[in-house]
Amino acid sequence: MKKFFMLMFCVVMAFALAGCGGSNEKNASQAPECKVLKVATDANFPPFEFYQEQSKVHTGFDIALAKAVAKQMGYEKVEFVNVDFKNILTGLQDKKYDMAVAALSITPERERLVDFSEAYAEDGYKVIVSKNSKLGDDFSALAGKTVVAEEGSYAEEFLKSKAKDVKVVPVRDTEAGIKLVAAGKADALVASKIVASFFITHNYSAKVKFAGETILDKDKYGIAVAHGNQEMVKKVNEALKEVKRSGEYKNIYSSYFGN
Known part of the structure; x- marks a missing residue:
């Protein structure tokens, strides 16, 4: 019986070493190195x-x-x-x-x-607004508005270069932007269509919506x-x-x- 348990211990140790790419050249006391x-x-x-x-x-x-x-x-x-x-x-x-x-x-x-x-x-960028907003979905509609976008994102980049007379406010992430729009603290969010769709579908369908079908830009x-x-x-x-x-x-x- 003792021999059986010793054999099982050796088998388990062999699998443990192999599981992370262990080398036969390493000492048994050394942990295997993973790539x-x-x-x-x-x-x-x-x-x-x-x-x-x-x-x-x-x-x-x-x-x-x-x-x-x-x-x-x-x-x-x-x-x-x-x-x-x-x-x-x-x-x-x-x-x-x-x-x-x-x-x-x-x-x-x-x-x-x-x-x-x-x-x-590939992805596209759309305008997200509060549920009752009548704001349009193109660059001209955003003029004079406060628009949030994820800091460092392509959305922030092209808004600053293409949208005229728009106050662009950077936020931590898409959900943070959605929350500001839902609370009325920003007029709109410009964000990834795919990501915004995820958040709207799962948590915010009663509070925000896409302003329309226009894709402001693609990347x-x-x-x-x-x-x-x-x-x-x-x-x-x-x-x-x-x-x-x-x-x-x-x-x-x-x-x-x-x-």
Whole structure:
């Protein structure tokens, strides 16, 4: 019986070591080393990325895609670092993480700071107003109004450059903007159509709505890495290509956005 339990102990230890890529060359007393990819995200942007308090895990389309890409690149584990959106690019420049997956719009301004993979998703930006508002849904309707947008986002960027006579107020995230609009503290919010739809459908359908069908602007999202790291960009692009070729991308997309 003692031999049986000793055998079972050895089997369990063998699996424990193998589970994180342990090496046969390491001493038994040493913990196995994982090949870890450190990824920055801002978990306040559902359904792209959000944090589940109950299970204490990051989830969302970007999170699932990052894991699939990391696996294709040979990483055994992904460590997600939650960062305020406005600080993500600075952190990449300072090499605090390997890459960022946070629904980052690919823009000329950002491409001067970091390098991007090929685009992996598209989005559009719409005007969100209070439930009883009669405000229009285009740039001319926003003139003279107080409009909120996520700080550091593409929405804030194009509002400041394209919308005339608009007071643009930055907020922490889309939900914070929705709350201000619902409370009458801002005339409108300009935000991702996908993300705003998520919040309106799940929590705020009685308080806010889309002002109309107009798409103020469109953009494409990419995975960001430190500027000049073309080797990393190449690896990410190759991994993305394989994730799409295998059908895994389609499955992930369907899980969060439907068909």
